Amino acid sequence: MRVALAWQGEPCDALIALHARRSADSIARYAVTGKPLVVTLTGTDLYKDLPDSAAARRSLELADRVIVLQEAAPAALAPALRRKTRVVFQSAAPRVRRAPPAGRFRVAVIGHLRAEKDPLRAVAALHRLADSNIELVQIGGALDPALGREAESWMAREPRYRWLGALPHGRALAWLAKSHVLVVSSVMEGGANVIAEAARIGTPVLASRVPGNVGMLGARYPGYYPLGDEASLAALIRRAACDRKFLRALHGALRARRHLFAPAAERRALAVVLDEALERRSSRTLARTASLDQSTSP
Numbered sequence: 347m348r349v350a351l352a353w354q355g356e357p358c359d360a361l362i363a364l365h366a367r368r369s370a371d372s373i374a375r376y377a378v379t380g381k382p383l384v385v386t387l388t389g390t391d392l393y394k395d396l397p398d399s400a401a402a403r404r405s406l407e408l409a410d411r412v413i414v415l416q417e418a419a420p421a422a423l424a425p426a427l428r429r430k431t432r433v434v435f436q437s438a439a440p441r442v443r444r445a446p447p448a449g450r451f452r453v454a455v456i457g458h459l460r461a462e463k464d465p466l467r468a469v470a471a472l473h474r475l476a477d478s479n480i481e482l483v484q485i486g487g488a489l490d491p492a493l494g495r496e497a498e499s500w501m502a503r504e505p506r507y508r509w510l511g512a513l514p515h516g517r518a519l520a521w522l523a524k525s526h527v528l529v530v531s532s533v534m535e536g537g538a539n540v541i542a543e544a545a546r547i548g549t550p551v552l553a554s555r556v557p558g559n560v561g562m563l564g565a566r567y568p569g570y571y572p573l574g575d576e577a578s579l580a581a582l583i584r585r586a587a588c589d590r591k592f593l594r595a596l597h598g599a600l601r602a603r604r605h606l607f608a609p610a611a612e613r614r615a616l617a618v619v620l621d622e623a624l625e626r627r628s629s630r631t632l633a634r635t636a637s638l639d640q641s642t643s644p
Contacts, residue, residue, distance in 0.1 A: 360620055362386060367395040367402035377408040382623035385409040389536025389558050392422045410623035415537030416561030432619050437612035438542040442523040444549060450479045451587040454525035456518050456540050458486040459493040467531040469500045469507045471579035480506060480587055483521055487512035523547050527586050530559055533573060537562055542607035550596035552582050567599050
């Protein structure tokens with residue numbers, strides 16, 4: 347397998363393109379080769395680009411199969427596209443052992459600071475809580491400098507909050523393993539890999555109720571709060587910190603989804619998609635050949 351920013355005509359047996367809009371040129375050029383073509387959709391594709399981009403929509407028309415990263419995503423597509431869409435959960439294999447601290451309740455937020463992630467919702471929720479034993483560790487670079495300045499301002503007035511900035515992946519996973527819960531506050535999400543990592547480690551998730559999070563955690567997961575509602579998130583954090591029965595329910599619900607994010611599960615799902623894409627491409631080639639034979643027969 348080769349990974350590249352664009353397809354430049356290199357020989358290959360199949361193309362898996364990431365982003366329907368950003369990869370539109372490569373997709374259009376590869377489609378004429380007659381070989382299997384798979385397009386993988388992100389949250390930006392699903393909830394932002396597709397309604398406004400003809401190029402993105404054309405990419406999906408050309409694809410033999412479409413991959414989405416969580417099970418709520420097909421609902422965002424037209425019925426004709428859903429028939430060739432398959433869910434392939436991103437896998438994770440973190441080599442860290444869960445070990446949250448005993449004397450305090452640690453909340454983690456992991457992801458770069460940008461508007462789509464609503465990244466400072468958790469610290470706003472923490473500020474509503476008087477509990478001195480609850481702390482928040484935030485990891486991620488400030489892709490939006492204004493959000494970085496706001497995070498620094500929060501640190502100056504909220505002693506229970508630490509923003510550590512961008513960290514190597516291994517160190518971020520270590521913090522995830524050393525936290526009692528992870529907050530995923532996204533406004534728009536295609537399928538957060540950090541949820542897969544949390545599930546594999548065993549760190550429960552508190553998440554905004556948006557399709558991308560529900561598609562990862564399941565409709566019956568108990569740890570959702572309304573998007574942008576810091577008061578509800580604060581109540582959810584306090585409940586996780588103080589109600590052992592609720593925390594056990596979060597653990598159990600996440601454990602029930604853990605197998606979805608195993609590397610072997612991702613490999614199997616991807617193999618099925620590629621087989622189906624090859625079969626569809628072969629069927630179309632045979633149909634085209636039969637049509638040509640009929641048109642040239644006396």
